[in-house]
Amino acid sequence: MGGAMNPTDAGSPRRLEPVPVPLGPAVLDLLPALRRALDGVGPALLPVPADDQREAGALAAAVAAPGVLRAGEDSAADPTAVVIATSGSTGAPKGVLLSGAALRASAEATHARLGGVGRWLLALPARHVAGLQVLVRSLLAGLEPGVLDLTTGFRPAAFATAAEPVLASPGRHYTALVPTQLSRLVAGEGPGLAALRAFDAVLLGGAATPPSLLATAAAAGVRVVTTYGMSETAGGCVYDGVPLAGARVRLTPLTGQDGPDGPAQRDTPDGQAGTGRIDLAGPMLARGYRRAGDPGTGGGAFAEDGWFRTGDVGRWLPDGRLEVVGRLDDMINTGGVKVPPLLVERVLVAQPGVLEACVTGVADPEWGQAVVAAVVPADPARPPAERDLLDAVRAQVGRAAVPRRLRFVAELPVLGPGKVDRAAVRAGFAAEH
Template identity: 65%
Template sequence: MATLDDLRAALAGHTVVDLTAAPPSRADRAVPPTGDREPTGDREPTGDREWERHAALAVPTSGSTGEAKAVLLSADALRASAELTHRRLGGPGTWLLALPTTHIAGVQVLVRSLVAGTEPGVMDLSPGFRATGFAAAARPVLAVPGRHYTALVPTQLARLVAADGPGLAALRRFDAVLIGGAATPPSLLARARGLGVNVVTTYGMSETAGGCVYDGVPLGGVRVRLDGGRVELAGPVLALGYRGGERFGEWFRTGDLGRLGPDGALEVLGRADDVIVTGGEKVPPVLVERVLTAQPGVLEVCVVGLPHPEWGQVVAAAVVPADPAAPPDPDGLREAVRAAVGRSAAPKSVAFLPRLPLRGPGKVDRTAVATALATALTTTPATAHHPQP
């Protein structure tokens, strides 16, 4: 876990903060992991390790697609990320830390505070994230003159919105609330913004010193391009490389798919290895999830591909109903997706679960969801498969 003093020394070049040295604790698992992306082909030879000496921070990737790696970030990249964030948000301010500092999201709250010259507030997460605890931690932060910021993951935002009490009241007073670590359902964003919360969605990873694209627009100096649908990033926030591995070149090739809107804004469509191929059609799960979470009676959704002997995979949806006693009609959910995304994207399997398995708040464990879906559909075949995708 990184401390303010550790990071102050690291930014000054006196030490390296290594967050990869110990196995994850319960607190580690409380933050959705970031990164675990693919480097570009533009890399330098690995024989000379001199560049590793420029690292100020070693932060782990999630290891969700293989063995976890240690991302090495320079002090310059960390500072650039903090300065560009403040420039985008309207100036330096006082931050509330509501994320553990075992991954880049929490670390950057402290780095931004150091760069701003302000003392951050810290929420005690040992009992878990609670709306009342957030309100208590926010109180002294909001009493400081100037601008106020915090960073959350989608599950934390959802809990504050659902509680509709002192936590939400405090959240409304922040000048910006950064949301990242996982895709945020549009319905949750719309509800939070409708309640007066200034939500700013962020996209980034350990390899880019955290979020580097805010509300679809890159931070100053950050560049985005697509190569075969894959998102690639460049700019002053890019990490040096992986410890014991390759040094990054100018561009970093992520594992995510995206598309650029008419205004140039980036829309992230999820990880490339999550795409479902059913009957030869490619279905990004995020497009289906957006439609389903907007339907009445739906609280949360995760869409995965389940094996099928004829079609390769079929689209399957794990749905957490808002009211377990009155779940939405599966056929109505399918029809909504069919109308909005297309016939091939309509879930052939729908199962209602009490909750989605997580690897951290807001980071759904898709492998566990697929297992839970297979089990649920075996015991409740009425919602299982239509004859064809």
């Protein structure tokens, strides 16, 4: 990438350039451009898929065009380094403006929490923030990462092969996965699992993780660290329920109005009870959205008081850790009772014979919304008894949370890395009537 521009040049708007991101070892060729972007001496980068020209072109047109950052989207003191395009599941893709300082703060806090810098294995697409941060952490550590070739998908045997040179190097060793990858590695009981055990920490995020999978991984000797965060926080900023250094969390009540001084609840666990919308703050927070103020950008999520209003619902556990219980827009209002789908899913996947589950709500003339569940059985030829699943939900979550319709499916539709497409599941049930 030539023609780098100093963001301090008066009257010169900084360029924003789409950069194709490969799924294999060629991704390492992007490290020099990423280094320049972090240092603010090169163009800001918009990662796009190298293997999908249609999507790459659409993202470039929706987020990068006309190729320069607007006033307020950059700063000479803290240049925007990367613009991450969200999935666009709620409309047109949004561009999240991440400064070099935010990316560094996240990477440094991660290394501090994990016990120091180490060599990373990139096992996620680097066009998404979780994979990108593996590259950022590697640059800051001065250690070239290993790369798992994802061109033909994720395979435990390939993971073991890619991990071998990383684990052979001195020092600490890390990788980051989504739950589907962890599940396949743990179930494989082969070289992939053996390699996974050797990592000092395995960051896990991107989607909700069944407690049963975490328990299985722990029993197998895998050092999993669950993460919570998003593109707007430069990746995970809460590890195992505890905020990283500098990160702050508060819960805003789901009912009632905030006062003139902000939410009624404090930003520490002490004294908090119940559930609330999760708000995040800290040095890893994004600058905002590309074209903030334009329709559909959701710019209001970044409050003037320095907090980011997520769309997630959480609660404080008795030991002070944060537990994420679902999305605000996923909450099911059935007969006036709000049901968090994640709590129902956790019960279902904990039952014998269940591999995965997705719970959502569909329109119902009597209840407003009805709880429905798509369940992937571990053995399609011998699915678990439906009555046993419903009884378990009734006993652990309550009568209102019991699915009124449950069907067994071969697999769940996905949207992005490891994220179940709830809208597609909902549409499938709606099409039945």
